[in-house]
Amino acid sequence: MLNREFSGVNAHLTEASPRRALSGLEAATSQKNTTSGEGMEIDCQPEEPVISSFDEDCVELGDVKDMRLEAEAVVSDVLFAVAEMHLSQSFNSARDVAHINVETKEGNRYCLELTESGLRVVGYAFDQVDEDLNTQYHETVYSLLDKLSPGYREAFGNALLQRLEQLKQNGQ
Structure with a gap:
């Protein structure tokens, strides 16, 4: 069994x-x-x-989930499997978007954007957003990290x- x-x-x-x-x-x-x-x-x-x-980890405010709280849950879920991960303090987080800095076990750094659409890479350094970067959204941090990091x-x-x-x- x-x-x-x-x-x-x-x-x-x-x-x-x-x-x-x-x-x-x-x-x-x-x-x-x-x-x-x-x-x-x-x-x-x-x-x-x-x-x-998942619903227990979410806090909904009206019709919009508070992405800052979602981002904190994301960080706590996968922190054990990355070198470093924290919410970005450089951006004014809003209820509908949050930014997360992550360093993979391989030493690669990323800035992630979390929205209702999911997570995506928006920069290749901490606290960096490249407006011209058009990366794929992932429904979960697990699928995103699975793609980015063999160490994860x-x-x-x-x-x-x-x-x-x-x-x-x-x-x-």
């Missing part, structure tokens, strides 16, 4: 945060499978509410493997 859970988590590595992937893995491996009345194997009871931790992928994979080993040692 552990292999099935691992392959399901592994398929979502670039779109799931390590914290959420690991806690999801923990939940999947700690619950015993039950069988519904129709013979289908399920991991939780249908009446159990599904709570998205390795750190994420190692964290996941460590968590799996902990679960195995605990007999789950």
